[in-house]
Amino acid sequence: MTATDARPNLLGITxxxxxxxxxxxxxxxxxxxxxxxxxxxxxxxxxxxxxYLTSLCTGIHHHHQAEDEVLWPVLEAAAGAEVDLTELTDDHAQLDPLLDRLRAEARALSAAPHDRAAAARLAATLTTLRDLLDEHIDDEERTVFPVIMRYVSHAEWERVEAAVRKGSAMSFELPRIERYATGDELAELYRMAGPVLRLMLALVRPAFLRREKVIFG
Known part of the structure; x- marks a missing residue:
């Protein structure tokens, strides 16, 4: 197995x-x-x-499903025994019931906005999700990212990213990219995507910001 010459750009997944x-x-x-x-x-x-949380759960599920169905087979074909995805796959299996519970508890709070016990249950589940994502993503970026960079071609990585984008809700995902990217990262994304990214962000940003204001004040 030899390293590929063209290196994937991991900015989007990061x-x-x-x-x-x-x-x-x-x-x-x-x-x-x-x-x-x-x-x-x-x-x-x-x-x-x-x-918002319903959209977040959908996005997280889509992300790990794309990894299971698209990225993991690419890594196993490219790197063989040099990658062990067992623990990461096990983490994905834990996520789905947690996301289902999160959706149900968010609905319960929406139905009874002043029920502080319902809020406490939702907060506990969000805390569990937070901790699981922190541990899982730290492990994934430490163990999988170097394998991607060493063994996956730029073209193959673009195919993976295209599969991820295909099932994503861009009205939800795009303004969150803008929220969490650094200035330098946004500049790089603009260079990569061209004017279409600025146009799409201009279209989805106002509704996202209105919802942010309702949620966070």
Missing amino acids: INHRSMRGDARRFAALVQSIADGTTVSSPARARAVER
């Missing part, structure tokens, strides 16, 4: 990982503050939290 972790962290803190009574849970805020 920012996606950061956005999942960042959202789990900030929503765990927000919902805990609702459970503590320090943040008011209005019906509008609770509904917006439910909608």
Whole structure:
């Protein structure tokens, strides 16, 4: 097995990982503050939290499904015995029931916005998700990223990224990229994607910011 010459660009997956972790962290803190009574849970805020978390769960599920079905076979074919994906796959299996519980608890809070016990249950599940994502993504970036860079061609990586984009909700994913990328990273994304990215962001940004305001004030 020889290393490939063209190196994949891992900026997109890096920012996606950061956005999942960042959202789990900030929503765990927000919902805990609702459970503590320090943040008011209005019906509008609770509904917006439910909608956002439902989209987040869908995005996380799609991400790990794409890894299982597209990226993992690419890595196994390219790197063979040099990559062991067992633990990462096991983490993915833990995620789906956790995401189902998260959706149900977000619906429960939306139905009863002033129920601090419902908020406490949701906050606990978000905290579990936060910790699982932190551990899982740290492991993945430490063990899988070097394998991608060594053995996966640029063309094959582009095929993986295309499969991920195909099932993504761009109205949700794009403004989160803008939120979590650094200035230098955004500049690189603009160079890579051209003016279409600026146009798409301009279209989806206003609705995203309105929802952010309802949720976080």
